Amino acid sequence: MHKQNYIRRAIVSPTGSFKSPMEVVEANGILLVEKVAILQAWEADERALLRAEDEGMSGGEHAHLHKVLAALDHLRNLDIPEKLVHPSPAGRE
Numbered sequence: 001m002h003k004q005n006y007i008r009r010a011i012v013s014p015t016g017s018f019k020s021p022m023e024v025v026e027a028n029g030i031l032l033v034e035k036v037a038i039l040q041a042w043e044a045d046e047r048a049l050l051r052a053e054d055e056g057m058s059g060g061e062h063a064h065l066h067k068v069l070a071a072l073d074h075l076r077n078l079d080i081p082e083k084l085v086h087p088s089p090a091g092r093e
Helices: 002-012 021-026 032-054 065-076
Strands: none
Touching (some): 002 032, 021 032, 021 065
């Protein structure tokens, strides 16, 4: 149960759990599909930050979308089954 709470928190706030996107890639004890979910959430956060910056809003943080995309690419380029990197939506196989 503790691990699931950790994963949920990491998906909600990736930067609260990890210092960098590659730290997610290198983390032990996290399933590949969980790593992808965390990085996809991080990507969404970074895209929102970029939109805010484009609209002239700045919160002091700078977007690092390229680092998140590089981490996702790294996972996708591993020699692993496709469904583990690109999981189908819940309930669809």
